[in-house]
Amino acid sequence: MTIEHTPGARLPEGLSASAAGAARWASVREFWMPVTTVVRDDDGVVIGAALTMARPGTAYRKIVDVVAETADAFAEVVRAVVSLAAGDTRPEGIDIHPAVVVHVEEHESLDDARTHALHDLGFERQAGPVPSVPSTLIDTPAGVRVWSRWATRAPGRVIPYYGQTTEVTCGAVTALGAMHASGHGAFAADRDDNHSIELAFWRQATNLPACEPVGLAVATREALRDAATSPRVVISTDQPVLLEEYRDRPGERALREDLQAEGRRRAQLLGVPVEHRWATVDEIAERVAAGTPVGILIDLTALIDDPSPHWILAYDVIDGNIIVSDPWVDAENAETWADTFALPLPPATLDLVARWGEPAYRGVVVFAPREAGAAQA
Structure with missing residues (x-):
């Protein structure tokens, strides 16, 4: 099994995403430091890929999308991203700040096997946010659930997340x-x-x-x-x-x-x-x-x-x-x-x-x- 990390958002040949997933792969600007992580089996066949991003100068990494046909491949891709985010690997051409947390966006409901895979990798699903901006409206097409893996500990205090619904508030x-x-x-x-x-x-x-x-x-x-x-x-x-x-x-x-x-x-x-x-x-x-x-x-x-x-x-x-x-x-x-x-x-x-x-x-x-x-x- 081999792992590749490359700058940019490039879904590799051999994998296909849904229309919504393809739109996500096309939506991350270079400013947000997108990285494509690809996992290949021992025969060199691509078994999964992930697109990640983060704001510059911050200490997190977010998995925007994972494309993998099996739960095992999904787990291998997420594990590779965790290693990259922690700074365990430093691929040429990728200069990102080590992350104290990795987030996974759940756009469509994950099956039980992938949910278990995230738990096994140390991720926990976050409590829902306060209904505000579109992504916080969980049961709508724009809503997302969030899983997080903190390197040491999660925040000990809780701020109910509310996204401003105007440009000035x-x-x-x-x-x-x-x-x-x-x-x-x-x-x-x-x-x-x-x-x-x-x-x-x-x-x-x-x-x-x-x-x-x-x-x-x-x-x-x-x-x-x-x-x-x-x-x-x-x-x-x-x-x-x-x-x-x-x-x-x-x-x-x-x-x-x-x-x-x-x-x-x-x-x-x-x-x-x-x-x-x-x-x-x-x-x-x-x-x-x-x-x-x-x-x-x-x-x-x-x-x-x-x-x-x-x-x-x-x-x-x-x-x-x-x-x-x-x-x-x-x-x-x-x-x-x-x-x-x-x-x-x-x-x-x-x-x-x-x-x-x-x-x-x-x-x-x-x-x-x-x-x-x-x-x-």
Whole structure:
């Protein structure tokens, strides 16, 4: 038996995928570092192949699709991917970060033999996400189930995964996820209800259309109605932020500056602490490891090739990697909630992306830990 790993998405001759599977093989852009893994028997005949991908600079690998005629061949292909992701093999021309987790997308229901094969290889099926973006709607054609194999341990804390259903509500979803995790549940079982909850919170927190750190913290504090569960803000500037696109529109900029000034006034009245300094990645990791979720303002460019400000929620640390829930799923480029519900960011990657603006500033919102929230529930 031989194993080949090659850059790109190239389903080998001799194997055929369904129409949906073929579309998946054609959907992964080079930016997501696609790799094709092929397993051949002792006679050189291809018995199975897998397509994998990951965001650059991250510590995961996702199996987008496996094509194999038998359960045994399926198991051999998945085992080969696990070895590649762990860095046990380093094929020429493939430069990927060692992964602390490998995810498998289950687009069509697996038969019992393949399910057993995943269990035998150390994979566990993940709990279902909160109904939101299409891939989280499990019982629909776009929905996927997710299996994960962590190299050492799985996250010890649970953030109910919710994907933002608009382009501007990442901050609201980040705050709602932190509140839910601390015992102040907000999400529902119905997707339409969740969409309403998401929009309602965004309306409270928005700077039209962005959510800046102080405004996001104030909206969270007002929703919690208890000073004991108040978030705190650490931001490296005392000037208005997220206004870069309004440089040539002074009227619109002035409105948003006024909104931010009001947010800071409300923060002072409500007792929301605001510190002006550059939060280090080590500090963020220490807070998260101690059980405190942290919302982080980032630049998406390095992760999905999109120069946009964005919010993510850090909620655990595994093998030095900060585990984040990213509400944005880039579905047009083959992403599903598998890519974003437990995204491991090495410290260097988090340090690179956790900034915005020119000159750059860093903003984080430190939410109440689970213990404080549970005490108030």
